[in-house]
Amino acid sequence: MQVPVGFLSKLWSFLSFLPFFFLLLLLGSIKAVLIGPVAAVIIFFGNSAVVIGLWPAHFIWTYYCVLKTERVGMVLKILASVFLPLPLLLLPVLAIAGSLLGGIGYGVFIPLMATFEAVGEGVADKLTHCFLDGTVSTLAGACTVVRDFTDFCFHSYFSFMDELIRKLGDSETPLDIKLSYLPHSVLAVLIAVPFDVFMISGVALWKSPCMLLKGWQRLCEDLVGREGPFLETVCVPFAGLSIILWPLAVIGAVIASFLSSFFFGMRAGLIAYQEASLRMGLAYMVSAVALFDEYTNDMLYLREGSCFPRPKYRKNYRMNNETGQKNEGHTVTSEFGEKKQNGHRKTMKALQRSKTFMETIQRLRPIQIWDWLFRAIELNGRILLSEGLITAEDMEECITKGKCKKLSIKLPAWCILQCLIRSAKYDSHGLLISDDVEVTNFNWPKDKVFDWMLGPLLVIKEQMKKLELTEEEELCLRKLIVTNNNEKPSDWDDCGFPSSDNVKRAQLQAIIRRLQGIVVNMSWVPSFRRRFINLVKALYLEAVEAGAIDGSRSVKRRIEEADAAPVSKFDGKAMEGSSNGAAALGIDAV
Template identity: 65%
Template sequence: MEVPVGFLRNLWSFLSFLPFFLLLLLLGLLKAALVGPVVVGIIFIANSAVIIGLWTAHFVWTYYCVAKTKKLGLVLKILVLVSLPVPLVLWPIFGIVGSLLGGVGYGFFAPLLETYEAVGENVTEKFYHCFVDGCWSTIKGACIVVQDFTDFCFHSYFSYMDELIEKVLPNEKPMDIKLSKLPSCLLASLIGVPVDVLLITAVALWKSPYMLFRGWKRLLEDLIGREGPFLETVCVPFAGLAIILWPLAVVGAVIGSIISSFFLGLYSGVIVHQEDSLQMGLAYIVSIVSLFDEYVNDLLYLREGSRLPRPKYRKNMSPSPERESLGDNGDNDSKNGSENSYDSKLISERSRTLKWGIQQYKPVQVWDWLFKSCEVNGRILLRDGLITPKDIEECILKGNCKKLGIKLPAWSILQCLLASAKSNSSGLVISDDVELTRMNVPRDKVFEWFIGPLLIMKEQIKKLQLNENEDMCLRELVMTCKNEKPEEWDDTEFASSDKVRRAQLQSIIRRLQGIVASVSRLPTFRRRFRNLVKVLYIEAIQEDTSGNHMGGILKAKYGNKSCNQSEDKKEIDEIINKGDYGNLV
């Protein structure tokens, strides 16, 4: 769309858009008023039932795992056991209140946002979608939220606890704290919590008017000049809505600061234990307020650094570049510091453009790629016999999904790493036209933790320079071996006899499986994986690979009809979705 030039044209663009925006806002609010209470009821009642229903099991199993684990030393274990009742008792309270607030937020904003999305440039029948979008889809979304929350409470949590009681390696030392350090750690935490909560809250409240008016100023300037988020027509309604809801963002930022200050104060006890010095812990209590103030200044594009004192709280802590430029006297007007600040602000301003935002891949895109890759590779492995109908049967009927749930995603990621290493890519080649690098990786802590090690492993594979025979054999060994000891590959056809080389490759595979095991605990993974198993299940039926397993189950119920030809295919889908696989037998 052509950007208006001149004040009068900008003003006319603003005035002509305002009534249209207000009408959509009223329609969105009306749909939110109708759908919101239903969504709140679904999320609040269902999540509360899950929390209360599983609370006893969570309480008992948590105590059992902490008492049995060998990863914690005696003193730390006793301390954890004594302090566990506090979070376990507070969990139902925070969980139920959080479900209520989350239901209110989702039930209100989802219909409102989908109303604006209905007038996008690529949407046909805009008038119809303005009234329909955001109603039934929001209710279905609430059910998905409950499903993911249930998966996390019922599966992911117990998986974390089971990992805690796993056997430790012979050379692995348990985490522990020295009893002599405990009083000083507790003293530092007792001092740090009230001091940091009070001071950080004061800083957040002091800077909140700056955040409010600077945000409004920037959004209004972009609105009149049709820049930033207002440059593209599809983004204009959302940017206009941001102007109205900006005070809520400010309030949320202040509340988040207050909550985080509690944990920042507690961390002073960790500093005391790590540095074996109460003085360092007290210095951290003062320094963290200065660090928070500097972070807020950077976020709001205020002056560089902070005027608050920042003593060293690490014995070997090197001063930050900002502090070096400020000097020992705390002067914030150093030329180098100002120039660096100015350059960083220019970069930050440019990074807000819509074009940059489009080039930045979203976490959901990477998530979709992973499951799509698992689906494609699962079909290949099923065809090649590396995944058998028995594996699918065990996953569906017995819940034993270790091979499918861990090895299949690890195999898919390994395919990506091998292709990326061969192409000399600086990142990860996830498709023919998509390359994931450190520049366009999702700015999400979970995905940074997930993708960062993969980039390192890709470089390690690149240095090993695998030949074609090793490449092909490695793909099979991922699925068929446990890969715990180098001796496991002695009876295989792996091309290299170098035990060091084998150990390096096995280490990469184990790390891949460890990453996948951690990722599998994310709430959405289990739901998406169930759909993936459903696809492989139908694929196994269509291929009719085994009359004793999946093919036999289908034939016992439907005779010689194929899945696509059977009139009862919908019944199969419903059985799989509900998890009632016993009806197939």
């Protein structure tokens, strides 16, 4: 969409757009009133039933795992046993309240957004889509939310607990606390919490008028010029509401600052414990105010740095990611660093002005990486199935019993390893997820979960580059990662691996184990299980129809009777299954 130039052109564009906007807003509101309550009821009652039904199992199994695990020391076990009832009792209350609020928000905003998306560029038959989009899809999406929440409570929880009670390795030590350090920590918390609450809340209140005026100024400029969030039609209602509700956003920011100040104060106790020094904890208490002040200055484009002191709160030199370069807890700001930071701010302002809102959302969406992973799983699954590395029994067990541990861990691990090998071979700065797409630090989704993944994957890529694998070794790895345990060098004896270098073998096995650990964490994401089982169903039916395998009639009938979502063949409903923890408690899948 071309942005009008000149005041009269901008004013005419704005006035001519208003009737069109209000009609869409009215239609979207009607659909939200009709569809929203039904979607909210589905999410509220579905999630509440899951939480209440599984709460006794969660309570019992949490205590059992905490008492049994070797990863936690005796002192920490005792403290956890004493304080665990409070969060476990609050869990169903918070989950039910969150389901109610989330269901209302989902039921209202999804139909409204779908109405505006229906008139976007590239949509054929816009009139029909305006009336139909956001109706049936919202109800189907509400059911998917309940399904994913069920996966999280049933599968992800027990999988995490299975990891907690796993035996320690030879080089691992249990996590415990020292009782002699606790007095320093408790005293630091008692002093730091009131101090930080008072100071941080005061800073937030002092800067709230500036946030209010600057926010209104920026939003009004974008409104008149049809820029920023007002450039895309689908974002206009929410951007318009942001002008009206901006004071509420400022109030919310002040409240959030007040709540976050408690965590700053409690972290002072953690610093005091880590450094075994009350003085260091109190130093962080003062530094936290400076950190918050500098952060708000950056957000509001005010002056550099902070007027508050920032004393040293670490005894030893450590690199920190908070702000700037740290030298033993002090901030070192050179003239070059200041110029670079100023230039970065100007560049960010220019980028915010030049990019549309939806383009920014696209850059930040983790679903693009998620979709690539499942496309890679689909393609590699076909290859491994044709080579006999994946059998019909493996897929039938995953579909009917929900036991997908072999496929859901080893198959994605091979896909990621193949991506790392390709990226290392072509000397990529990031990860080559396709022939024309390279993921780097600049375009990687700004999501905490994905940020935790990128760093280790880039390190593994550099390790793969140094190993210089041959084509024969790459082909053999595909078999080994799926069929072998890869726990110790002897697991690769008589496997046909071309290299006899034991060091290289051990390094590859360590990389495979690390990738499998990353995939285990990924499998705890609720949508992973649903999408993976649906993908296995599609591959199974495809193989049966092609005559590659002789599929079980009961399995095929069960797949054909399952409800299929209208969006994708991998988005239908799938069978649930229990993990080791659920099986130990005798729980059937919900």
